[in-house]
Amino acid sequence: MPADPVTSLASAVAASAGAELELERPGEAEHGDYATNVALRLAGARRKPPREIAAEIAESATALDAVERTEVAGPGFVNLFLRDEWFVAALAEMLADGEAFGGGVPGKPERVQVEMVSANPTGPLHVAHGRNGAHGDAVARLFELAGHEVEREYYYNDSGGQMDRFRASVEAVRRGEEPPEDGYRGAYINDLAALKGDPVPLMLTEIEASLDRFRIRFDSFRRQSELELRLPELLPRLDTFEQDGALWARSSAHGDDEDRVLLRSGDRTPTYRAADVAYLVDKLDRGFDRAIYVLGADHHGTRNWYAAVARMLGYDPERVEVLLYQMVNLTKGGEQTRLSRRRGDIVLLDEFMDEIGVDAARWFLVNRGPDQTIELDVELAAERTQKNPVYYVQYAHARIAGILRNAGAAAVSSEPNAPLVAEERELVKRLAELPEVVRDALEKRGPQGIPTYAIRVADDFHRFYHEHRVLESEQEAFRLGLCRATRSVIARCLDLVGVEAPERM
């Protein structure tokens, strides 16, 4: 089992108290290292005053080795004050775990597929696609850290009206003509026209290059045209009906918000929704325990469609998960006006990365919860790029790397030579939070807690560093151990959001 000192302590306290409980870090130092509100929760059921229950729990917890003393406070909180031994043991566990600290061994390891970005290759990626990828990739990394097997997939439409217009536009330019009225235009169309062959794979190659730069690698790609071939076999297995000359899925009867057209009236060609059916079967038949769709909130109307398809086909709908994220709203110079490509404003992912760098770009796009619309002032983002907290966190990492470089072959140990100082204890407690922070982020499919936590870690480290010397101090070995663990935690957090952890800056 990977180290999780806080949970271990909580279990120990729970055992002595005879009740499930959680520990939290009080806001005030006088309230101890950890506190629990079980007594308040139990008061109703046990029909006893909370402070009375708290006193009993406090009494029994005092017997624990890790606990120096306890107190009952406020309406019935139990505050725990821990001995140095607990901090020393916690650090030792973290160091023993090394890179694995924060990870997990799931009771039931899953094969997870995260399908993300999936922009149709009719043009370069926008910042909104960046949010899709940043979010999806972070969730994927969380699953991996938790011990699951993850594959990243990109799905795209390579046939149909949109792609026809795209190809026609490139062809027109190649003939020296203007793209059709409803076609695509722009510098990239001219660039594609200068190359030979089908523009779709050419465009896809460029998209892949952008994503590679954005540090997202895909394990597989799926094309709509290929999947559609299975439709004649699959559609009869669905709950369908004919109306107005079209074939409909009766998805509203299976949990969807409405029915969907599968085959158009007239030419009976399959819709995108029909291709969804083939794709879902394709995913689930490949044996993924969990198929995750990452979709922009403008697709929220179809969030129940996928599970409905799974139900109609007899699959467990629990295997299908739709992650929604809100829009990215770019403004410039504080004005609420939308950006326009025409004005040469930044809306492309590549331009965004040019402007603020890959690290800040990844950070900005997972920094906020997926349910929150991102309001981004491009001017400020570029101007304040050096003030971005991402650099604050990276700086802490580089600073520690510097100390460890200077330390050379000096001994590293989790055993202290003297009583721990407040900053050391605070830092250990902070590092010990990682397993829970990671679990929480995975559970809510919201990686925004990671950057926030990373800032706190950097904060505690900088404070510790400012107050105490590491090298040539009487606590050198212990503090080097603390540095090593801190660096590892920061590196882990940065990795989870796709940001580099520099040795130097």
Added chain:
RNA sequence: GCGCCUGUAGCUCAGGGGAUAGAGCGCGCGCCUCCGGAGCGCGAGGUCGCAGGUUCGAUUCCUGCCAGGCGCACCA
């Protein structure tokens, strides 16, 4: 009209049934004989949209209302 999301400090946002609601930026004041000052400390700044409800306790949960965003295609 219906559905989803959001309303927390000047700005951008975390948080979330409990003890004095947090961060970054911006603003004000301090700190470099010292392992990296891309740093540290202190301060000003909030009726957590409004009104009810549940609860010993609500900024957090529920309902209604107000405001904003996004959907409601035989586009993807």
